[in-house]
Amino acid sequence: MVTLWWVLTLLTLLSPEASGSNPGVRVKVTQKGLDYGRQIGITALQEKLKSIKIPDMSGSESVAPIGKVSYSLTGIQIVNLGLPKSQVTLVPDAGVSLSIGDAFINLHGNWRVKYLKFIKDSGSFDLAVSGLTISSTIAVKSDETGRPTVIGLNCAATVGSASIKFHGGASWLYNLFSHYIDQALRKALQNQICPLVADAINEMNPHLKTLNVLAKVDQYAEIEYSMVDSPVVSSSSIDLGLKGEFYNIGQHKEPPFSPIPFTLPPENSNMVYIGLSAFTPNSAGFVYNSVGALSLYITDDMIPSSSPIRLNTRAFGAFIPQIAKQYPGLMMKLLVKTVKEPSVTFKPNNATLQVNSTVTAYAIQPNSTLSPLFILNLDASVSAEIYVTGLKVAGALTLNEIDMTLGTSYVGPFEVTPLEKIFMMILKVVVIPKVNAHLREGYPLPAIGNMNLVNTQLQTLKDYMLIGTDVQFTG
Template sequence: MFLYCWLAFVAFIPATMATNPGVEVKLTEKGLEYGRQLGIAALQQKLKSIKVPDISGTESVAPIGKVQYSLSNMQIVNVGLSQSSTGLVPGTGVRLTISNAFISLHGNWRVKYLRIIKDSGSFDLNVNALTIDTSMGIKSDETGRPTVSSVNCAATVGSASIEFHGGASWLYNLFSKFIDKALRNALQKQICPLVAEAISDLNPQLKTLNVVAKVDQYAEIEYSMVASPTVSQSSIDFSLKGEFYNIGKHQEPPFSPTPFSLPPQTNNMLYIGVSEFTANSAAFVYNKAGALSLYITDDMIPKGSPFRLNTRTFGVFIPQIAKQFPGLMMKLLVKTVKDPIITFDPSNATVQATATVTAYAIQPNSTLSPLFVLNLESSVSAHLFVSSMRLAGSITLNKMNLTLGTSYVGQFQVGSLDNIFQMVLKVVVIPKLNAQLSKGYPLPTIGKMKLVSTELQVLKDYMLIGTDVQFTGSMLSQNS
């Protein structure tokens, strides 16, 4: 019912349906149990708000005769929901069952009998054998976010015991015959509406779901669902779009997600699978935005390096440069020429990138004179990890290959420049990329959600994040 920590991933169905998801999420029975604990605490607070109306009437009590009575100022002092369980109903949803619960209340009593005799005092009432059986329904609202409501609810109130403070013993006869039933009915009528209200109280929190999460000035990622959740006997599975877009312009890439499914898992509360499609949609977006290009100048090269970005250094390998452009500083432009390709294989994530490297001589008047253009094919390995609520990473160079594209200084042996450009990639380009990757990319989240004991493994075609979840800042207090 009250799956506070999981409704970030639950069934909202946007008008536009995609064929396959980029991100799959699995809520396990362990996660459902954590949701039950949060939900019971919230429901317990909600039931404490029961308002019991004053009860009054006239009844005949032997041997006294007619007795006018009233119970007033009744307040709930405790609610116990010690026995509860949640269950998955395959194809339907989640069911919450509470049994052997109790409600304690305190109030005042007053009686008048034999026309002139009045008596009053206080009482404590315990209502036992309380049962609640309810189910939660989930649908989407007009913004594509989830909204929840109570589908059905049944509540029964069992026996009641009362302790009067003041008054005679015959008051118990009055209670057991007449007042007991009236009190239990008054309580029973309010339980299911309060359950429905507690479920409805989730909706403001659900509106915090980052359906579209901003990444940076270039990109955002969409986490709307592409299908209804699948409820099985052991888990609830959610299919999210998981696609990067340029901010303000949602253009689909020239490729589509391929189906994948998460393996059966039970150790963690939550599993998130991020596909190659999601990663490659990010590469498409950043390349289209022109973000995968970098100007490199000499001040970006470590001071202790024997290689300097000037015509003197390059003139050692390409004499024409030293002759035609003596004593000038240089600038390099590294720019991708097509979308990088990211692949996931067991325990290995790699990125294949095709770029050009254009070398310029910087003239005294700051104009740039092109020297040559190299074609660069490179492969890097990616180490992926979860930091807070973001997926982050770092890369290391595997290999690179240079070929000559265009030369403005005559022909030369490109292989002689391998060491220079390996150094440029390792000490300038890759650290720049790692600085960006370390900032991470937002995962789907709701409210003040925190991932705990998180593990990430790279599998065939997707990466799998297994994690437990905690909420900080007490979501419960916001809904009680």
């Protein structure tokens, strides 16, 4: 039952103060996903029902022609229980309905009787309960933390038929009044089934509390996966919108842009589909840019030793002579820094990143002070390869082209065109590898407990990426 989480979680990621704004992330659970959850959930429920305890029973009945017969039933235990037919269905605009049919329970116990005041007898009995049906509606809410909580409602359990067979002693006598005992046992069963179903549903809540509604990414950022509107429940799927927004840790400042509306395609071959809009990585860019994390100092020791281009005034003096004249024989340092948040664009089969930055070049004086040489405006176009690894989305960038203009020169005017190949090389061998090392760490997807993603596929569509995946649970 626990692993129906992702049916119920997707219904219950309801923030108490949902904003109603466009989501950055959309999630859909298909019928295939529902069926997987049902299979595992029914196994858990079956084990729960095996804990049914039938108390010892005693009473008396008038059985013709014997008269009053006192009886007791003790040591009643379940020896077999089966839930061969079950179904979890979505009720449009309502919730999840669980139904079980043709269930059976076999019990064994001991009997003892006394009649005609002095005659005693004893033996054993077998009780076969068949045609058992169980139905329950699962209501979903949010707790005070914005995480899901579930409650079982409207449970009904019906025992279709029960037959009891007595063994040993004067079993012919008991067969005369077995229907009296049948009724008592059936009532005892029915009284316990629904409370156990409710317990099984309630036991999901500690697992649902592991949902990473707010997931830490690194020292700078966390990502929020709270709901922005109510889920849309149809007869075949659950569709919902999550915020999918990066924030500075502890400082939830909204970016100057909003998610663009998008809808998921009618795919159904996987259990779950996750749509990640460009808003999500763009909100990440806003966060990292605002905390100054998108800057990098580059020194000569970061340039491959095989490179003929070195970061010193002699090498750059070949292109800008006045540098070599004013600052002869000095090493240089570059500061690459974004001037605004990078912008990610998703198009069919294509993800690109546009970065607007500056490059400030310094000469390193013998006393380690930095003398500014020039500032270049550098716009770079980068292709992004995005993939799913474990429970994270990761990526790798490839530099396409750059456009440079002179922003400020402290050594007089010069042409920047001859420098383009140099900075193209520096970006490719220094900056891009460092960015990719960070991107390989990835950022977390919505997840709960011991969930794993399998058979995962990712495709880039207009304005969003679509992840189709199946789900497995371990442990």
